[in-house]
Amino acid sequence: MSFLRQPLILADVAPNVGYTRNFEYCIKITNLNKYPNYLLFAQIRSPTSKPGAYVQIQADRCLLVDGYRPSVSIAAIAKSSVKKSDLAKNDLGTILKNNKLQKSLIAGTPSIDRPFSVPIINNGKKIEASFEIQSLDRQGLKLVRVPESTQILNLLLFPTIGIAILGWIVWKRQHKAVNR
Structure with a gap:
């Protein structure tokens, strides 16, 4: 029975076949x-480190x-509550350095998780x-993901190329058989 009570082993596993982790x-x-x-x-958080600074989000960046x-975690604050001295610039961008103001931030939902892997076609990309702000007031901030437009061309491109190559191979074989 002791073999059933083995400690849980947590490890980083390889992504599924056809997927990669090499992306920004x-x-x-x-x-x-x-x-x-x-x-x-x-604010970007990680299970292995303490929470980072609150970095200001710029429009369309x-x-x-x-x-x-x-x-x-996304949070908002009224502009009238923030002075220039409450903000600082660093390598991340503009950060909120006043810890007292961090308590008056309006928390946003949901938190955003980075995907673990993406299809291998996105390797290195x-x-x-x-996201869009669905609602923002003193009670809360609600974000929704903007659906990505999938182009029908991308869905048809690879099968069409595959069928064309297969047709060319069949034609070549038939053409060789006729010439013999």
Whole structure:
């Protein structure tokens, strides 16, 4: 019976066949300009490190989400509550340095998790996830993911090429058989 009570082993496993982890992931808030009285901040968290600084999200700019299994919390604050001295610039961008103001941030839902893997066709590419503010008031911030437009051309391109190559091979074999 002791073999049934083995400790749980947690490890980083290889991605599924056809998927990769070699990609950059960034998030963008597309309708931030509709809320000029608020500043939005993102805090990137990781299970292996302490929470990072609150980095200001700029309108129509992509915020890179990096680290080991990162999760992003989005929060808002009224512009009138923030002074220039409460903000600082660093290599991440503009950060909220006043810890007292961090307590008055309006928490956003849901938190955003970086995908573990993407299809191998995206190897080495930047994946942009777009979100919209559905509602923002003093009670809360609600974000929704903007659906990505999938082009029908991409879905038809590879099968069409495959069928064309297969047809060419069959034609070549028949043409060789006729010439013999």
